[in-house]
Amino acid sequence: MLKLILFFTFTAVVLLIVxxxxxxxxxxxxxxxxxETYTSKxxxxxMVEKQNAKAKLSFKEMLSKISKVFKSVTLAHRLEAxxxxxxxxxxxxxxxxxxxxxxxxxxMLVLLITKSVIIAVLFIFLGFIIPNTMLKSAQAKRLAxxxxxMGDTLVMMANSLRAxxxxxxxxxxxxxxxxxxxxxEFNRVLREMNLGTPTxxxxxxxxxxxxxxxxxxxxxxxxxxxxxGGNLAEVLDKISHxxxxxxxxxxxxxxxxxQGRISGVVIGLLPVALLAVLLIINxxxxxxxxxxxxxxxxxxxxxxxxxxGILLIQKIVNIxx
Numbered sequence: 163m164l165k166l167i168l169f170f171t172f173t174a175v176v177l178l179i180v181x182x183x184x185x186x187x188x189x190x191x192x193x194x195x196x197x198e199t200y201t202s203k204x205x206x207x208x209m210v211e212k213q214n215a216k217a218k219l220s221f222k223e224m225l226s227k228i229s230k231v232f233k234s235v236t237l238a239h240r241l242e243a244x245x246x247x248x249x250x251x252x253x254x255x256x257x258x259x260x261x262x263x264x265x266x267x268x269x270m271l272v273l274l275i276t277k278s279v280i281i282a283v284l285f286i287f288l289g290f291i292i293p294n295t296m297l298k299s300a301q302a303k304r305l306a307x308x309x310x311x312m313g314d315t316l317v318m319m320a321n322s323l324r325a326x327x328x329x330x331x332x333x334x335x336x337x338x339x340x341x342x343x344x345x346x347e348f349n350r351v352l353r354e355m356n357l358g359t360p361t362x363x364x365x366x367x368x369x370x371x372x373x374x375x376x377x378x379x380x381x382x383x384x385x386x387x388x389x390x391g392g393n394l395a396e397v398l399d400k401i402s403h404x405x406x407x408x409x410x411x412x413x414x415x416x417x418x419x420x421q422g423r424i425s426g427v428v429i430g431l432l433p434v435a436l437l438a439v440l441l442i443i444n445x446x447x448x449x450x451x452x453x454x455x456x457x458x459x460x461x462x463x464x465x466x467x468x469x470x471g472i473l474l475i476q477k478i479v480n481i482x483x
Contacts, residue, residue: 308374368381
């Protein structure tokens with residue numbers, strides 16, 4: 163029985179490592195490998211190898227087949243919108259499968275090594291928190307990049323309109339000339355418009371996907387101008403100036419509140435890390451917190467106090483502009 167558990171654990175670890183490698187593989191490297199098939203000297207042999215590789219079941223296909231179990235789950239449909247905002251090439255059910263692997267694989271390894279259920283439960287909790295934290299971090303990074311590009315995008319659109327371009331041509335210019343992620347969003351709007359979606363509806367969908375205050379400001383101005391008329395180029399110039407000032411002030415505020423945010427991270431992680439170290443070094447000593455009634459009261463009180471401290475620090479350093 164133990165050998166069977168070890169076998170399934172090893173298989174799950176391998177699948178998890180391959181999945182993480184697939185998620186964070188550089189897109190440019192994948193494109194270069196595709197182009198190498200047609201540009202290298204041994205193009206014919208490379209093409210044969212590619213065809214043989216396609217014949218084998220890739221990890222992506224395996225993950226898709228395994229994840230079909232969660233396809234009808236409502237949470238999977240909600241996660242697809244979140245994954246789209248983070249620009250991760252995953253479906254909702256695939257993210258659920260990888261999260262379950264991250265929860266179970268490390269916990270099983272720790273349980274086999276330490277024979278401690280408490281530590282295994284702690285790793286299950288971490289396996290649930292880490293993928294969601296990475297997802298939120300990817301969303302925040304992409305949103306920050308998009309907000310930083312909004313000023314230049316609006317200036318380019320305004321200059322294009324002054325040069326005689328139509329609004330559709332100005333959006334096409336943005337999708338071709340600007341870097342990702344702003345070019346991806348405008349390219350998607352153009353595809354939806356080419357498929358018959360009304361312009362206003364396609365633009366509003368972009369705002370719902372991005373969930374950016376700066377983007378909402380520009381979209382509102384465009385929609386109002388399309389209804390009542392006016393000089394759109396001048397309006398975009400003023401919005402661009404406003405967005406640039408907001409980005410500058412946000413950068414100054416972020417610099418001034420860096421110490422407070424670091425304090426919040428240290429306060430949040432230090433007790434958890436100390437408890438994990440005590441469980442590894444002297445388990446019998448730390449288990450008193452979980453077995454004795456006074457220890458349980460102290461744990462509950464400490465967790466409540468820590469959560470309140472983190473929330474208060476976030477409230478202090480989160481200055482809305």
